[in-house]
Amino acid sequence: MLMIPGPTEIDERVIRAMARQMIDHRSDEFRALMKSVVEKSRKIFEANSSDIYILTASGTGGVEAAASNLTQPGDKVLILSAGLFAERMAEAFAAYGANVVKHPLENGQGPNPVAVKKLLETHPDTAIVGFPFNETSTGIISRDVKEIGRICREHGALLVVDAVTAVGGVRVPVDEYNIDVCVAGTQKCLATPPGLALVTVSKRAWEKIEQKKLRPPYFDLVKYRHFMERWETPFTPAVTLFWAFDEALNIIFEYGYERWLARHAAGAAGLYAGLRTYGLEFYAGPGFESPIVAAMHIPPGLTDTAIRETMKKKYGILISGGLAHYKGKMFRIANIGLITRDKVVNTIFALGKTLKSLGMDVDVSAAVENTERELDRNWPS
Structure with a gap:
């Protein structure tokens, strides 16, 4: 994915x-x-x-x-x-x-x-x-x-x-x-x-x-x-x-262009709710967080390679690292195109399990619950 x-x-x-x-x-x-x-x-x-x-x-x-x-x-x-x-x-x-x-x-x-x-x-x-x-x-x-x-x-x-x-x-x-x-x-x-x-x-x-x-x-x-x-x-x-x-x-x-935009907004709300529950720190300042791609600082003691490779090998989910002088300093998750509720929830779940396996103390259940709550609240009908 x-x-x-x-x-x-x-x-x-x-x-x-x-x-x-x-x-x-x-x-x-x-x-x-x-x-x-x-x-x-x-x-x-x-x-x-x-x-x-x-x-x-x-x-x-x-x-x-x-x-x-x-x-x-x-x-x-x-x-x-x-x-x-x-x-x-x-x-x-x-x-x-x-x-x-x-x-x-x-x-x-x-x-x-x-x-x-x-x-x-x-x-x-x-x-x-x-x-x-x-x-x-x-x-x-x-x-x-x-x-x-x-x-x-x-x-x-x-x-x-x-x-x-x-x-x-x-x-x-x-x-x-x-x-x-x-x-x-x-x-x-x-x-x-x-x-x-x-x-x-x-x-x-x-x-x-x-x-x-x-x-x-x-x-x-x-x-x-x-x-x-x-x-x-x-x-x-x-x-x-x-x-x-x-x-x-x-x-x-056919889906409706306004609904298409609203789906991106809803996906972003769910994604950020889960990421915040994990205590991750964003590159973007308050109010400037992109609804298209979230960019996070790498938690202390971890590497972007370890996070991305675990996500890919264990859960089949591809996320991105940093580019150019940001390489090795961040990892990025997109909310883009054919986004679905399941994609957002599964990504938050897999990320939590990945961070936990790499030694971070995170509450995966709480993150998934917060993500689902935001998706329920915002997903276009």
């Missing part, structure tokens, strides 16, 4: 959707498929005025598409960093000539509107502000994206948001939040195999993109816009993944 922050498990219907013969990606059949996927994605992003493009690339590729299309050499780009994926965003902008100003967020905090306003007053020539909506590496979610979007608009800066693990798990209404470019991935809360990146582009973002004379050959969004006039892509797309994504979106809307 995958309880890692992507890729997620996928429905049997999604698997079957991919098991078919190839079609011509310049055919009416593919154009209908593209139109279907884009129109459903528009509902996910609540995008009325922003354009949506689907790239055959990872989420990181989507972030690079944003950086490579928006950046003019010397542009000042403010990156708000609560972890590794903000650092990757900074690297992408720097690679295309941006003057990147990194602002580290401390004490497990997400971006703060007051701090963002002060930073923009200190750096009035800022062209772009960027950060992850949900920082997967540290389990920190941004709670004030709408207000930050308003502040960026007020100061004339574009807002770029990496929402790869947020879209499908929480609301990400790009127009309402004044997000100029938003990037998502299919392999997280949207419960689709990895390989597609979703990129939304606002009218303000287009104004900047169109000023750029030298755009990337593969990620040229102007080229994508031209081909999308006939529901095509400039280059050969991963057709099987489009079928998979279309079917995954069908499943989400």
Whole structure:
């Protein structure tokens, strides 16, 4: 059982959707498929005025598409960093000539509107502000994206948001939040195999993109816009993944998108109730705990390898360790995609048994009971 922050498990219907013969990606059949996927994605992003493009690339590729299309050499780009994926965003902008100003967020905090306003007053020539909506590496979610979007608009800066693990798990209404470019991935809360990146582009973002004379050959969004006039892509797309994504979106809307979001919220409530019962310490500060992935400090005397290997070998449950400089310092459990009550309860049970077998004094029954209580209270009907 995958309880890692992507890729997620996928429905049997999604698997079957991919098991078919190839079609011509310049055919009416593919154009209908593209139109279907884009129109459903528009509902996910609540995008009325922003354009949506689907790239055959990872989420990181989507972030690079944003950086490579928006950046003019010397542009000042403010990156708000609560972890590794903000650092990757900074690297992408720097690679295309941006003057990147990194602002580290401390004490497990997400971006703060007051701090963002002060930073923009200190750096009035800022062209772009960027950060992850949900920082997967540290389990920190941004709670004030709408207000930050308003502040960026007020100061004339574009807002770029990496929402790869947020879209499908929480609301990400790009127009309402004044997000100029938003990037998502299919392999997280949207419960689709990895390989597609979703990129939304606002009218303000287009104004900047169109000023750029030298755009990337593969990620040229102007080229994508031209081909999308006939529901095509400039280059050969991963057709099987489009079928998979279309079917995954069908499943989400059949279940009900609001219920899908509520299920993630309920799963998070249950998961955190159990984790807190074990006395685990989170990387995220109070109020910034991600409902998508919980990141915990390793209890004294234990190692992430021992915890993860025991979970895998004894209980068949895969959880994640830390990434990059967080490696060996944390372990992470995801609440993502096809989450169920049983998955959450079984994970809390297995984790408790694992911690107990490794020498921690924990009350497994109490943790399971607290988890089930929160699931009963919050699970959508």
